[in-house]
Amino acid sequence: MNKEKRVLITGAAGFLGSHLCDKFIAQGFSVIGMDNFITGDKKNISHLSNHPNFTFIEHDVTEFIKIEGQLDYILHFASPASPIDYLKIPIQTLKVGSLGTHNLLGLAKAKNARILIASTSEVYGDPLVHPQPESYFGNVSTIGPRGVYDEAKRFQESITMAYHRFHGLEVRIVRIFNTYGPRMRLNDGRVIPAFMGQILRGEDLTVFGDGLQTRSFCYVDDQVEGIYRLLFSDYSEPVNIGNPNEITILDFAEEIIKLSNSNQKIVFKPLPQDDPIQRQPDISLAKRLLDWEPKVIREIGMKITFNYFKGLSHDELYKKEHKDFSSYNKH
Structure with missing residues (x-):
């Protein structure tokens, strides 16, 4: 790609956003990263601080955004993504x-x-349809605790398609399924960092419900490649990007115990409200449209991710979320 092509990536200090910054810089783009660090972490982009093709702007995208000069692409990844954060x-x-x-x-x-x-x-x-194709309209509670995230994303898709249809704007929409890898936050409440944090602290693994609910985990490199291909496709409607290899949470907890050679037990707690029972993407469209499917098997991706978490300091491993979020909910 031409080095003069400029891309703005919001949520740049987040898990996925930081990996996208790496991808676009590696492809020769000039990258502008934007984040207000509500949930992002400066250390995720610290390795880019002196890179000639990277510029960072600390800014909240809910406020007016001004970028000087040419801008060729925008990737909007600014949003809390874990239940702990958006609740x-x-x-x-x-x-x-x-x-x-x-x-x-x-x-x-x-x-x-x-x-x-x-x-x-x-x-x-x-979902009442399994696996979930892009044509499925969903089964969402608008007023449940998870609705603040679910409905924000559904509105996001609607206004994006409105701009496409009314203004002729070139848009792409990626529906991201569970993704994991280095730079995830250990205490963000998602399954993989939660289990790995408990393993490394010597705690029992917490499984909600009976553990028979399913998830499908996609390694971050595969996810980023799918997103990259989608951006440069000619398709404007939503596309699922995820790994269709489905596993129950209980089986996954046992996998983590085996991976870590630990002897921790599994304890069960009540299932949170509106927690989905099944999650598996139908990626037929991505295969056909983007010639994409995940390459990294879970055994390899989990080893890489576990080794990343093992490298965290004692303070990071035992850190409790303590940020004061009150000012963000005032208006």
Whole structure:
């Protein structure tokens, strides 16, 4: 790619956003990263601080966004993505999906830039169709605790398609299924970092419900490659990017115990409200459209991820989430 092509990546200090910054820099783009560090971490992009093709802007995308000069592509990945985060900052979660998306669509229109929106498998809710194809409309509770995230993403898709149809804006929408890898936050409440954190601290593994609910885990390198291919495709409607290899949470907990050579036990707790029972992507469209499917098997991806978490300091391993989110929910 031409080095002069400029891409704005919001949520750049987050898990996926930081890996996307690496990908686009490796492909010769000039990357502008944007984050307000509500859930992002500066250390995720610290290795890029002196890179000649990387510029960082600390900014909240729910406020007016100004970028000087040419802008060719926008990838909107600014949003809390874990239940722990979006349950603590429900209003900001709704705002980044609505006001933030509106601001970025307006910026894309002004710059004549193509924009890719990060949606989620959560738009399917607790699905009644399995696996979930893009044509499935979902089974979502608008007023449940998870609705602040689910509905923010569903609105995000709607306004994106409205800009495409009404303004002719070039848009792409990726529906991201469970993704894992280095730079995940250990205490963000998602399955993989939760289990690995418990293993490394010598705690029993917590499984919610009976553990027979399923998830499908995609390694971050595969996810980033799928997103990259989607951006440069000619398709404007949502595309599932995830790994269709489904596993129960209980079986997955046993895999983690085996991987770590530990002898921790599994303890069961009540299933959270509206927690989906099944999650598995139908990736037929991505295979046909993008010639994409995941390559990294779970055994390899988990070893890499576990070794990353093992490398964390004692303070990071035992750190409790203590950030004051109150100011983000005032308005």
